[in-house]
Amino acid sequence: xxxxxxxxxxxxxxxxxxxxxxxxxxxxxxxxxxxxxxxxxxxxxxxxxxxxxxxxxxxxxxxxxxxxxxxxxxxxxxxxxxxxxxxxxxxxxxxxxxxxxxxxxxxxxxxxxxxxxxxxxxxxxxxxxxxxxxxxxxxxxxxxxxxxxxxxxxxxxxxxxxxxxxxxxxxxxxxxxxxxxxxxxxxxxxxxxxxxxxxxxxxxxxxxxxxxxxxxxxxxxxxxxxxxxxxxxxxxxxxxxxxxxxxxxxxxxxxxxxxxxxxxxxxxxxxxxxxxxxxxxxxxxxxxxxxxxxxxxxxxxxxxxxxxxxxxxxxxxxxxxxxxxxxxxxxxxxxxxxxxxxxxxxxxxxxxxxxxxxxxxxxxxxxxxxxxxxxxxxxxxxxx
Numbered sequence: 001x002x003x004x005x006x007x008x009x010x011x012x013x014x015x016x017x018x019x020x021x022x023x024x025x026x027x028x029x030x031x032x033x034x035x036x037x038x039x040x041x042x043x044x045x046x047x048x049x050x051x052x053x054x055x056x057x058x059x060x061x062x063x064x065x066x067x068x069x070x071x072x073x074x075x076x077x078x079x080x081x082x083x084x085x086x087x088x089x090x091x092x093x094x095x096x097x098x099x100x101x102x103x104x105x106x107x108x109x110x111x112x113x114x115x116x117x118x119x120x121x122x123x124x125x126x127x128x129x130x131x132x133x134x135x136x137x138x139x140x141x142x143x144x145x146x147x148x149x150x151x152x153x154x155x156x157x158x159x160x161x162x163x164x165x166x167x168x169x170x171x172x173x174x175x176x177x178x179x180x181x182x183x184x185x186x187x188x189x190x191x192x193x194x195x196x197x198x199x200x201x202x203x204x205x206x207x208x209x210x211x212x213x214x215x216x217x218x219x220x221x222x223x224x225x226x227x228x229x230x231x232x233x234x235x236x237x238x239x240x241x242x243x244x245x246x247x248x249x250x251x252x253x254x255x256x257x258x259x260x261x262x263x264x265x266x267x268x269x270x271x272x273x274x275x276x277x278x279x280x281x282x283x284x285x286x287x288x289x290x291x292x293x294x295x296x297x298x299x300x301x302x303x304x305x306x307x308x309x310x311x312x313x314x315x316x317x318x319x320x321x322x323x324x325x326x327x328x329x330x331x332x333x334x335x336x337x338x339x340x341x342x343x344x345x346x347x348x349x350x351x352x353x354x355x356x357x358x359x360x361x362x363x364x365x366x367x368x369x370x371x372x373x374x375x376x377x378x379x380x381x382x383x384x
Contacts, residue, residue: 013117014117014124016114016115016124017065017114017155019245019248019249019252020248020249020251020252020253020291021223021225021252022219022220022223022225022248022252023219023222023223024103025063025065025066025068025069026065026069026102026103026105027103028066028069028219028222029091029092029093029094029099029222030091030218031063031066031067031070031090032063032207032211032214032215032218033062033063033205033207033211033215034062034063034067034204037056037067037202037204038067038070038089038090040202041054041071041090041202042084042085042087042089042090043085044200045074045075045080045084045085046080046084046085046086047085048080050080050180051180051199051200052172052175052179052180052181053172053175053180053181053183053198053199053200054071054180054181054182054183054199054200054201054202055157055183055185055188055191055196055199055200055201055202056068056182056183056184056185056202056204057185057186057188057201057202057203057204058186058203058204058205058206059186059206059241059242059243060186060243060245060246061240061243061244061245061246061247061248061249062204062205062206062207062242062243062244062245063204063215063244063245064184064185064186064204065153065155065184067204068153068155068182068184069102069153070090070091070092071090071151071180071182072102072110072151072153072182073090073092073096073098073099073102074087074090074091074092075149075151075180076098076102076107076109076110076148076149076151077092077096077098079148079149080149109148109149109150109151110150110151110152110153111135111136111139111150111151111152111153112152112153112154112155113128113132113133113135113136113152113153113154113155113164113168114128114132114154114155114156114159115127115128115132115159116128116129116131116132121355123290123355126349126352126353127159127160127161127164128154128159128160128161128164129161129163129164130161130163130164130166130167132164133160133163133164133165133167133168134167136152136167136168136171139152140171140176140179148178149178149179149180150176150178150179150180151179151180151181151182152171152179152180152181152182153182153184154168154181154182154183154184155184156184156185156186157183157184157185157188157191157195158185158186158187158190158191160191165191165192165195168181168195169192169194169195169198172195172198172199173198181199183195183199188201205242206241206242206243207242207243207244208242209237209238209242212237212240212242212243212244212247213233213234213237213247215244216233216236216237216244216247216248216251217233219244219248228251232251232256233251235256235259236250236251236255236256238318239255239256239259239299239302241302246298249291249295249298250295250299252291253291253292253294253295254292254295255295255299258280258283258284258292258295258296258299259299259303261276261279261280261283262280262296262299262300262303263303263320263321263324264276265277265280265366266303266324266327266328266369266373267323267324267327269327269328269369269370269373269374270370270373270374271370271374272370274366277363277366278363280296280362281359281362281363281366282359284296284358284362285358285359285362286358286359293358293362296362297344297348297365300344300365301341301344301345303321304337304340304341304344304369305341306321307321307324307325307328307329307337308329308334308337308338308341310322310325311325311329311330311331311334311337312331312334327373328369328372328373328376329373329376330376332376333372333375333376336372336375336376337372337376340368340369340372343368344365344368347361347364347365348361
């Protein structure tokens with residue numbers, strides 16, 4: 001997707017936030033677990049004093065983008081005023097022309113800013129750039145007919161680089177009439193305070209496992225896809241920690257198998273058999289393995305974060321993970337493990353930016369963990 005690409009072109013390129021063959025958030029008609037957020041929007045809409053910018057914040061994969069598209073569809077169809085405020089939900093029928101236009105990114109009143117697809121490199125940009133943000137100028141350059149609303153969705157606002165954030169800020173400071181910005185963010189604290197201060201915050205919470213499972217099964221049914229194996233489904237939901245989107249990614253990318261491989265390696269440290277490590281690195285890298293590569297880093301990052309938190313705070317974990325924490329991490333080495341976690345995040349981001357060899361990066365992650373686990377132990381056993 002280029003900065004000048006039209007809606008029809010946008011809908012045809014690969015999408016970083018599409019999970020496997022499951023429906024995209026803009027193609028999803030229902031949302032579970034965020035009724036209070038919908039009520040807040042409807043109340044504001046019915047009052048006639050709808051704030052021009054909303055920051056939808058919460059963990060990855062809990063439905064923030066789905067909520068944004070529900071906001072957009074409802075507003076583009078019904079507009080504002082008392083009648084809209086009397087609605088009990090943001091539902092718009094899948095058969096409605098507005099639903100179909102939004103799903104195809106073809107509605108003239110909707111602009112979506114996201115990381116652009118780079119045709120030459122066959123990958124998405126690492127950030128939303130100022131060229132992408134400049135599409136706002138063209139979008140607002142045409143007066144909406146009949147006082148109709150226009151909606152800008154920024155998904156994710158976390159991806160805005162400095163120049164793009166400044167361009168967005170200008171529009172937030174002087175918003176056109178009948179326009180709403182919907183900013184999706186998993187880390188709102190990292191956004192510039194100048195942007196946060198101009199948005200109304202809606203903080204969404206992770207779902208409980210029962211509702212997360214319900215959502216996952218509902219998505220499978222809506223996509224007419226076979227239901228996953230029960231054991232794999234249960235473990236995916238548990239690993240996702242209240243994020244149906246994460247559970248779907250785990251299911252689509254063999255995430256449970258990746259988790260099992262990572263756990264087996266950590267259980268052998270220090271000095272594991274590196275044959276399986278090379279096998280794992282080959283499995284999650286290579287052509288058309290973007291999803292698995294991302295899952296490897298997400299699974300490893302989340303697992304290390306839980307292990308560190310367990311040693312630092314006593315937070316309960318599944319027995320297997322508690323055993324791994326006892327094997328690898330000492331109280332005296334907590335700062336080193338936290339620093340390693342940050343290093344792995346930085347190295348992954350740098351590797352993506354510079355297009356470094358992914359297999360080497362995966363192996364380097366495992367080598368670093370092994371080296372620190374060896375340093376953290378005395379006589380091969382943790383010192384508490």
